[in-house]
Amino acid sequence: MTFVPADILDETLAVVREAGAIILEQWDRPSSITLKGRIDLVTETDVAVEEFLKQKLRGVLPEAGFMAEESAGDAPLGELTWIIDPVDGTTNFAHRIPLVATSVGLWHCGKMVMGVVNAPVLRECFHAVRGGGAFVNGRSIRVSGTSVLEHALVATGFPYTIREDVEEVLHWLSRSLVTTRGVRRGGSAAIDLAFVAAGRYDAYYEIGLRPWDTSAGWLLVEEAGGRMTQLDTNESFNLFARGVLASNGPLHDPLYALLKG
Structure with missing residues (x-):
């Protein structure tokens, strides 16, 4: 099928x-x-x-x-x-x-x-x-055409393991806040991914998700012309990855480099 x-x-x-x-x-x-x-x-x-x-x-x-x-x-x-x-x-x-x-x-x-x-x-x-x-x-719907991080609106989320992962989460957040147009935290991974697909967000990242959080949104992003990889490695995404990085495409590698810097 x-x-x-x-x-x-x-x-x-x-x-x-x-x-x-x-x-x-x-x-x-x-x-x-x-x-x-x-x-x-x-x-x-x-x-x-x-x-x-x-x-x-x-x-x-x-x-x-x-x-x-x-x-x-x-x-x-x-x-x-x-x-x-x-x-x-x-x-x-x-x-x-x-x-x-x-x-x-x-x-x-x-x-x-x-x-x-x-x-x-x-x-x-x-x-x-x-x-x-x-x-x-x-x-x-299609992903956005934004190609410069300073013009990008980025979404993120905070994991249920925030006590254990707070330093890493704050590191990513601080780098995103000072480099992009803004950061949003909506509280629904499925909606965040759908909004990337619709061009409302230029990119989205988060750790601690499960397959049911990302399965439908993953396909939405890719079918809308975007890209989705593992946040830790930037390798091909899978449903059991520790984290997700989704974007419109042009921003993907620059945002990964920013977050992992």
Whole structure:
């Protein structure tokens, strides 16, 4: 399935948008919040959206397995696997900050072949299929043309291991702040990658991400003409990399050199 049939894409988009309705339904209601780690949250909405997605996506591709943040985070990547983050930006959701997204990627034979990032509160649904380009609400998107770091708007995020990694994170942040036009921290890796694909951010970097954070966004960036590598080495990206560096392309190597300097 290196080529994703139109009906599979359409069914997937419909399912993900339906899942977004669950987020919107619960947006104005109090959340039941529990902790997975010191600062890592999960709400009943995360669980409900993930269960809905798994149930519905089984009907789209019954032969596919699941790697899903809340219920199957340790599942292996099989030949055909849905990779799901039901609510990327759970802390944002808990505080009713609208940078919240559902990320669904489809992995087939060693590569991403489809990715959907739906930001229901923003009313924006991004999608890409391998070889077919990247889109938001059905409109084609491309990465920016910025070629000078001083003109670049860069996004980043802070890992749940911030206590252990704070010196490294602050080193990257200080270098970015004094060299670029500005740095943004939105709190959703899926949205950050989608915004790079759409040319809103010129680049994005972060460590401590998991496959469900990056799977759909990775394909969005590449199909929009951008580049994505491992932050530690600048080598080809993989879903289990410690960190990610995504950009419009021209800024990629200069930004890597800046961060690692």
